[in-house]
Structures are given as structure tokens and as C-alpha cells.
Amino acid sequence: MPVPGASNRPAEDVSSAERPDVRGLSLDELAIAIIAAGQPPYRARQVMHWLHAKHAESFDAMHDLPADYRGWLAAHFTIGSLQTASVARSSDGTRKLLLRLRGGNAIETVIIPASGRVTLCLSTQAGCAMACEFCATARMGLHRNLTTAEIIGQIHAARRELAPGETLTNYVFMGMGEPLANYPRLVRALEIMTEAWGMDISTRRITVSTVGIVPMMERLLADVPVQLAVSLHATTDEMRDRLAPINKRYPLEVLLDACRKLPLARRRRITFEYVMLAGVNDTTADARRLVKLLAPLRAKVNLIFFNPFDGSGFGVSPRASIEAFQAILQAGNLTATIRESRGQDIAAACGQLFVACSEDHRENEPRRERTDLAG
Ligand code: SAH
Numbered sequence: 229m230p231v232p233g234a235s236n237r238p239a240e241d242v243s244s245a246e247r248p249d250v251r252g253l254s255l256d257e258l259a260i261a262i263i264a265a266g267q268p269p270y271r272a273r274q275v276m277h278w279l280h281a282k283h284a285e286s287f288d289a290m291h292d293l294p295a296d297y298r299g300w301l302a303a304h305f306t307i308g309s310l311q312t313a314s315v316a317r318s319s320d321g322t323r324k325l326l327l328r329l330r331g332g333n334a335i336e337t338v339i340i341p342a343s344g345r346v347t348l349c350l351s352t353q354a355g356c357a358m359a360c361e362f363c364a365t366a367r368m369g370l371h372r373n374l375t376t377a378e379i380i381g382q383i384h385a386a387r388r389e390l391a392p393g394e395t396l397t398n399y400v401f402m403g404m405g406e407p408l409a410n411y412p413r414l415v416r417a418l419e420i421m422t423e424a425w426g427m428d429i430s431t432r433r434i435t436v437s438t439v440g441i442v443p444m445m446e447r448l449l450a451d452v453p454v455q456l457a458v459s460l461h462a463t464t465d466e467m468r469d470r471l472a473p474i475n476k477r478y479p480l481e482v483l484l485d486a487c488r489k490l491p492l493a494r495r496r497r498i499t500f501e502y503v504m505l506a507g508v509n510d511t512t513a514d515a516r517r518l519v520k521l522l523a524p525l526r527a528k529v530n531l532i533f534f535n536p537f538d539g540s541g542f543g544v545s546p547r548a549s550i551e552a553f554q555a556i557l558q559a560g561n562l563t564a565t566i567r568e569s570r571g572q573d574i575a576a577a578c579g580q581l582f583v584a585c586s587e588d589h590r591e592n593e594p595r596r597e598r599t600d601l602a603g
Contacts, residue, residue, distance in 0.1 A: 250305040251279055251384065252377025254416060255425045265300060273425055275301065280420065280427045283387060310381035315389055322571030326583065327385055329354060329378060333371050335404055336581045337382040339389060339396075340570050347398040348386050351581070352379060352414055353405025358439050360459075360472045362503060364537045364575075364582040365404045373410040379417035383427070399429065402437045402457070404581045408444035418452040431455070437501065442478045442486045449490055457499040457530070458487060462509050463517035471509070480521065488525050497563075498525065503532040504550050506543035515553045519560030528563040535569055535580045 250258065259272035274293060278284040285308065287293075287301045309330055316324045323339040333354040340347045355368035386396060399421065401407040407414045414436070420426040421434060437457040438445060449456065462468035468475035475483075487498055500522065504510045518529070531554055534544045545553075550566055557564035570576070 247304060247306045249309040249375070249377035249381070250275065250301070250307055251309075251380045251420075252375055252416070254419055255423065261304065265304075267297060267300070271297060276425045279307070280425075283384065285384075308381060308384065309375070309377050310385050312385050312388070316574040316576065318571040318574045318576060320570055320573075322574065322576050323389055324571060324574050324576035324581075325382075325385055325389060327382065329374070331372075334583045335374065335378075335382075336576070336583060337386055337403060338571060338576045338581075339386050341394070342570075345397040346390070346394055347400055348383065348396050349403045350379060350382050350399060350401050351403035351405055352401055352407040352410045354583070356405045357409065358406045358472070358474055360439065360461075362461075362471060362505060362534065362540060362542050364540070364580050368404075368582060370405075373413060374405070376413045376416040376420070379413060380420055383421075398433045398435075400435045400437065400457075402435070404583075406439055406441065407436050408438045408441040408448065411444050411447070415448070415451050418454060422452060422454075435499070439472055439474050440478055440483045441474065442483060445486060446490065449492070453493050455496065455499070456490070457501055458483070459503075460500040460518075461503050463514045463521060467509055471505075484521060484525065487527075492526055496526070497528050500527055500529050501532055502529055503534050504545035504553065505534050506545045506549070508542065510545040510549050510553055512552065512556060515556035516560075519557060519562060522562055523560070528565070529557055530565055530567050532567045533569045535572055537575070537580055537582070 255272055255276055258275060259269050262272050263269050271293070275290065278290040284290055287298045287307065290298060310327045313326045313328045313334065316326075318324075321341045325337045325339070326334055327337060328334050335351040335354050337351060338349040340349060351374065353373050354371035356363070356365045357370035358366060360366050383396070383399075390396070401414070418434065421429045422431055431452065431454045435455040435457050436448060437459060439459050445456065445458075448454070459472065461471050462475075465475060465479050468480060490498065492498070502509070502518070522529070531550055533550070534542055536542065536544060554564045554566060572580070575582070
């Protein structure tokens with residue numbers, strides 16, 4: 229019987245909304261569904277292998293599974309909940325994917341090739357609620373959390389855009405959103421990424437970047453020992469309150485004390501990200517304060533060129549100031565690197581990810597989504 233009001237939508241769309249995306253399930257969750265359906269539990273592992281090691285895009289492709297079982301899977305699950313709406317290519321090889329989510333929102337995912345590695349920059353939310361003053365995504369506000377399947381789906385979408393012979397080697401959660409504000413879904417995605425039954429990616433190759441939601445940082449490293457990056461950006465509470473308002477909840481002392489106590493694995497360090505804003509936080513006094521703040525920690529610092537966008541109100545620190553700042557950190561025995569901006573010509577650089585979402589998200593007006601805020 230036709231569903232009232234749905235006559236102009238394909239039947240598959242209507243029903244797929246109710247079937248979970250199997251890419252977002254853990255092995256245990258799939259096994260429970262499979263056992264409940266009277267199938268042998270080992271089938272769960274077979275499905276996971278097809279999904280995450282062999283990159284199957286359909287249940288039919290899983291040809292060593294019995295046909296009736298494939299039919300059962302297709303009746304209860306979908307594969308893939310993201311559609312690639314467009315791919316922007318930078319002259320430096322960076323590619324930015326605009327991915328459409330069910331329900332009308334969109335997100336961005338960025339492939340960043342650099343010497344010997346290909347890094348994928350993943351989003352965890354459509355928009356962001358953290359309101360950092362210098363970040364374009366913050367201007368969107370928070371639209372919604374991504375599901376685990378949507379987080380994982382970005383990896384599959386990126387793989388489809390890779391050149392022959394190119395493989396993803398590193399994964400950074402530095403795209404849209406605050407990963408630790410979408411904690412349960414993030415952790416399930418990390419489990420799928422790192423477990424042997426899943427993508428089997430080393431935790432050393434995965435970095436979660438946070439604005440500093442202290443209680444969740446502690447939980448994260450206990451749950452999945454990935455690399456942690458903390459967006460610091462300031463050396464006084466007064467300045468950090470302004471640049472990253474979460475500081476009012478977790479001020480510098482609380483944040484850094486928590487960082488000091490984190491159970492870091494051997495030879496691991498916390499990366500502190502510091503975006504260099506001309507005349508705001510890039511002075512030699514800031515550099516000296518940073519040395520003092522980080523001295524008790526196993527830390528390294530990543531100095532980031534500010535990526536400007538319309539109406540940001542901030543200027544880019546000159547390279548000479550950034551190098552002088554770096555020299556002070558190094559003299560203070562801190563490892564400090566400078567992150568060169570990538571993909572700026574396609575607004576794919578840090579803090580430039582922005583999907584213009586007008587009041588809408590109406591399904592029949594997809595062209596209103598644009599990605600052109602930054603310039
Ligand atoms: N919410 C997380 C992850 C997303 S931001 C976090 O705050 O860490 C990833 C990095 O890009 C952060 O260090 C962020 O501060 C930085 N960033 C944001 N806007 C930027 C901009 N306009 N230019 C350069 N870096 C920016």
C-alpha cells in the first residue's frame with residue numbers, strides 16, 4: 229500500500245530511512261541482530277570483513293554469503309548514508325568533498341596529500357556549537373550530530389575519490405564540529421576504525437582534536453588510545469575566554485591540569501594547536517607564557533597559519549612573527565612545528581569549512597547548499 233504523501237518518492241527511500249546503515253554498527257551490535265534472526269554468529273564477522281576490508285558497496289557483492297542471508301541483510305540494513313554532492317580540487321592536491329546527509333544537512337571532508345602520507349580530515353557534526361571566534365564553522369551554529377555511520381561513511385566517500393595507488397594513511401578529526409561533543413558516536417566510529425574486525429587502523433594514525441571538553445578528554449583516552457590534539461590558541465584566560473568561549477567552563481588551569489594527568493601511552497605527547505592571529509596572540513610575551521604553561525606536560529605545539537574568511541575580523545600573522553614565536557618555544561625545549569595551510573584556494577583549510585545552510589534543507593532545493601564562505 230502506498231504511504232500517504234510519499235507517492236513522489238521512490239519506495240526505497242521511504243523504507244531505507246528506517247533501516248540502519250550497517251557501516252555504523254559494531255561487531256557486537258550486528259552479531260546480536262544476526263543471532264536474533266537465527267543465523268550463525270560468525271556471519272557478523274564475514275559481513276564486517278566485506279564492509280571494512282573489502283569495501284563492499286552492496287550486500288550482493290558479498291558473494292560468499294548465502295543468497296537468502298544477503299536478502300535478509302538487504303531487508304534489514306542499508307549500506308552507505310552519504311552522497312557525494314561535489315568535489316573541489318585545490319592546486320596543492322587537496323580535495324574537499326561536500327557530502328549530503330539524510331534529512332538535508334551537508335558536511336565537508338578533506339583529503340590532504342603530503343609527502344609520503346595522505347591525511348583525511350573528518351567531520352563529526354553538521355556545524356558546531358563551540359562558537360570559537362576565528363572559525364568559520366562556528367558561524368553555522370550546530371545543526372546536528374553525525375551518526376556513527378555518517379562519520380565512517382566519510383572514509384568510504386574519500387576512498388572513492390583516491391587516485392589509483394593512493395591510500396589513506398592518517399585520520400584527523402579536525403573537520404566540522406567538536407568531536408567530544410558527539411562522544412558516543414565518535415567512540416563507536418573509532419572502535420570500527422581501529423578494531424581488527426573493522427578497518428584495523430593503528431591508533432597512532434588517528435588524531436582527535438578538541439577545543440578542550442575536559443571530562444570527555446579523560447574518557448576518550450581510556451576508551452580508545454588515539455592521539456589527542458588540544459586547540460589552545462591563548463596563554464591567558466582573558467584571551468582564551470574570547471577566542472574559545474568553552475574556556476569559561478574549563479579555564480586554562482583546569483584544562484592543562486587535566487592534560488598533565490591524562491594516561492598517555494609511552495612516547496606519546498599531546499599536541500597543542502595554536503592558531504596565530506596577528507597582534508592578538510602572536511607576541512613574544514605569549515610565546516614565553518606558552519613555554520611556562522606547557523613545561524610540566526608531555527607536549528608539542530603546532531603553530532597554525534590563520535586561514536581568513538569574510539568577516540572574521542582577524543589578520544594573518546606574518547611568517548617572521550610565527551618563526552620568532554617558534555624559536556622561543558624551541559629555546560624553551562618545546563617541540564614546535566608550523567602547519568602550512570593547505571587547500572586554501574578551495575576554502576578547505578582549517579577553520580574554513582562552512583556549508584551555507586539557509587532556513588531550508590528542503591529536499592527539492594539541494595542547489596542552495598554552497599561552500600563559498602571563505603576566500
Ligand atoms: N572542534 C575541534 C576540531 C575542529 S577545528 C577543535 O577545536 O579542535 C580543527 C583546528 O582548526 C582547531 O585547532 C581549530 O582551532 C583550527 N581552526 C579553526 N578555525 C581556524 C582558522 N580560521 N584558521 C586556522 N585554523 C583554524
